[in-house]
Amino acid sequence: MAEKKSTAEATVKNIRRNTRKKYSAEEKIRIVIEGLRGDLTVAALCRREGINQNSYNKWSKEFLEAGKHRLAGDTQRQATSEEVKELRKELDQLTCACGPVQASCWWRSCP
Helix, strand or coil: CHHHHHHHHHHHHHHHHHHCCCCCHHHHHHHHHHHHHCCCCHHHHHHHHCCCHHHHHHHHHHHHHHHHHHHHCCCCCCCCHHHHHHHHHHHHHHHHHHCCCCHHHCCCCCC
16 A cells, blocks of 8 residues: 555645746746836745746746856856857967967967
């Protein structure tokens, strides 16, 4: 009997894990910003969105920390793939024109 109960509980846990809603970054940001506006209480917002208050608090903390780091200049902007392609093309052109740059003169102009 105990074995059947444990397998039934495991089955229910697996079903819940597989059917749990996964929120995109945009959805999380929308929910956090709506909570920061203060039109609704956090509890009412979480009920409406169907999330746990702990999840909301975690998202809110991560959102504010990321903003703090960004404003402090702690993060570097990720180059887009288009920018990387352009820079690689420019490097290829310079390498063809000048030849490969030696490591010793990378930081200063070479003769």
